[in-house]
Amino acid sequence: MPQLIFFTGPMNCGKSTLALQTDFSEQQAGRRGRLFTRDDRAGSATVSSRLGLERQASEVTDDFDFWGFVIRELTHGRRVDYLICDEAQFYTPDHIDQLARIVDELQLDVYCFGILTDFRTQLFPATRRLVELCDRMELLQVRPRCWCGDPATHNARTVDGRMVTEGSQVVVGDIAGAAPQVVAYEVLCRRHHRRHTTAAVAGVSAAEPLPFVD
Template sequence: MAQLFYRYGAMNAGKSIEVLKVAHNYEEQGKQVLLLTSKLDTREQSGYIASRIGLKRRAQALGASDNLWQIIQTENSQADCVLIDEAQFLTLAQVQQLAQVVDELAIPVMAFGLKNDSRNQLFPGAQALLIYADKIEEMKTICWFCSKKATMNLRITDHHPDYGGEQIYIGGNETYYPVCRYHYFNPPLTNN
């Protein structure tokens, strides 16, 4: 039975590598996958899912106005599974379209992404996935500064914590640290 899965975690939790692993497992069994990612993620190259350990793979880049029901139904009706990286950037309508794909086309959809931003606000896509997903799973990683579980993303600007700014600001390890709640409010940063 097809379901809508949402796997979330802080930065560095291994979400992108998990997308690539799941795609490999499906394809090794002769099944077709449809890989999707956000146009907003430009850390590597638009239209690619890239892990921090160096693996990357081409994916269809999505914008906020793209209709996922139409894309999946018409262009890729042979897909055995839909895998989405950077799912926090989806819109409410797109998450509802994914639920429709699961319910009406019986194609499983696995969405991977952040839950909360660096201000500890839910991303719109994350909020919608928390509502509509059949299964929700946290992917764990450890705090940048200690061995506790990281549940938050700390944005760093000029070696200082940045608790404001725009919700969407693309960056990697130079910009964000996965942190526990304590170190979110008390980061031991230096002014190098």
């Protein structure tokens, strides 16, 4: 049975890599799909993995209509078996409703990939809707680690290495290592996210061994 599946986890756990691998595996089985993304760190209309993999994709905007897109493809004789939707946290709730309709009425598989909560530990509107509607939610097994060595579960936004808790929910950036005063992101365990203790605040370099105490 076709399903709406939501693959999730914190940053740096391999979501985009899995999205590209899923697309490759489906194509190897003779199926034809479409790849979508929104606000990828590599630029518009691109799905990029931190392993260096990249693929062109369709860029999703607020007024993009998944249902209309797929119907046009099918009525023009173009085969569509599945959809791969990366960075799904940046979609709108309406997009998620459209994707659920595609699964139910067109009998297509839809694979969504995205983080569950923002830098304030609050659900994105689209991920909230995915949790409400998806047939299955899969937590990715690759577990990034906090600077302390514990499993990282929370996404932190940083400016000049210091965690911030105010601002727009969506600000595109990459993992820690950006220049000063540029938005960056870091994954932390819950304890250090609550304490706002980033690697820079703790005085830990990524090249140093992981400490055993705070």
